[in-house]
Amino acid sequence: MIPSVDALLTVDPAVYKTAFNNTPVSFKHYLHQLPMFQPDALAELAKKYGERPADYYVSNSAPTPGTRFFDVKAKTLKPHEALAQLATGPMRVLLKRPENYHAGFRELLHKLFEKVVELRGGLNGEKIVRLESAIFVSAASSTTPFHFDPEINHFFQIEGGKHYHVYRPSAVREVELEDFYVEGKIEIGQVDLATRDKSLEHIFDLVPGSGFHQPQDAPHWVQTGAERSVSYAFVYETDASRARGRIFAANHYLRKLGVNPQQPGTNPGTDKAKSSVMKVVVPVRRRIVRNLDRGR
Ligand SMILES: [Fe+2]
Numbered sequence: 089m090i091p092s093v094d095a096l097l098t099v100d101p102a103v104y105k106t107a108f109n110n111t112p113v114s115f116k117h118y119l120h121q122l123p124m125f126q127p128d129a130l131a132e133l134a135k136k137y138g139e140r141p142a143d144y145y146v147s148n149s150a151p152t153p154g155t156r157f158f159d160v161k162a163k164t165l166k167p168h169e170a171l172a173q174l175a176t177g178p179m180r181v182l183l184k185r186p187e188n189y190h191a192g193f194r195e196l197l198h199k200l201f202e203k204v205v206e207l208r209g210g211l212n213g214e215k216i217v218r219l220e221s222a223i224f225v226s227a228a229s230s231t232t233p234f235h236f237d238p239e240i241n242h243f244f245q246i247e248g249g250k251h252y253h254v255y256r257p258s259a260v261r262e263v264e265l266e267d268f269y270v271e272g273k274i275e276i277g278q279v280d281l282a283t284r285d286k287s288l289e290h291i292f293d294l295v296p297g298s299g300f301h302q303p304q305d306a307p308h309w310v311q312t313g314a315e316r317s318v319s320y321a322f323v324y325e326t327d328a329s330r331a332r333g334r335i336f337a338a339n340h341y342l343r344k345l346g347v348n349p350q351q352p353g354t355n356p357g358t359d360k361a362k363s364s365v366m367k368v369v370v371p372v373r374r375r376i377v378r379n380l381d382r383g384r
Pocket residue numbers: 235236237308
């Protein structure tokens with residue numbers, strides 16, 4: 089049984105509301121005390137993933153925070169094998185959507201989501217198009233390289249320590265967002281670390297019981313401490329957060345036509361028009377690019 093939502097996550101509501109989806113903001117929690125996050129329970133959970141490769145990812149550590157995300161090799165180990173070998177070298181195990189494997193995680197996800205929606209002041213008519221959680225188990229001294237994700241995230245440290253370097257979304261240049269969203273991708277925005285504005289960086293030295301909210305498109309890189317680290321995160325997208333992506337996609341084309349486009353949020357009427365056109369254009373473009381790739 090999971091405690092009440094108010095006990096699960098604590099943050100100053102006014103601070104959260106101001107920071108929501110534009111500035112990373114820390115909170116306290118006690119997920120690390122729940123039985124389902126204890127090492128034996130996690131080992132049992134990992135065994136359930138063996139035959140479902142789409143639901144897990146096992147990879148090496150990146151050599152540096154600036155390494156390109158997909159240059160880091162994936163490993164062929166199954167999650168429970170990787171967990172057993174975690175002490176032997178830097179590697180990372182990602183268990184996707186534990187809510188599909190264990191009722192406790194399903195209940196936890198819905199309670200936490202209810203809490204953060206209340207904190208942001210309700211959904212105000214926005215519709216949820218995706219809501220899911222993940223568990224990250226990393227060996228000591230592992231690095232996750234710099235990237236951003238097109239989703240609203242809440243991140244909880246469960247075991248060990250993590251140094252989480254996260255920038256405000258404004259650290260990603262408009263053209264970079266346009267190039268990412270025009271491809272219709274749903275994960276891993278690749279940007280370089282070296283040219284970011286350091287004044288937009290927040291560093292969270294996470295320990296069990298601490299966590300933070302990561303806005304959509306906030307780029308980040310992460311390093312574990314001297315021991316194994318376990319983290320939990322849940323992400324969601326709404327029809328409005330998806331539309332934001334389509335507006336950047338439209339701006340990609342406008343910029344090519346020599347227009348200096350307006351950022352999402354500047355003009356609701358223009359936003360709406362761009363978003364509906366791109367609902368058609370982005371999937372078509374994806375299909376064309378895929379076919380061209382196949383033809384090569
Ligand atoms: Fe990420």
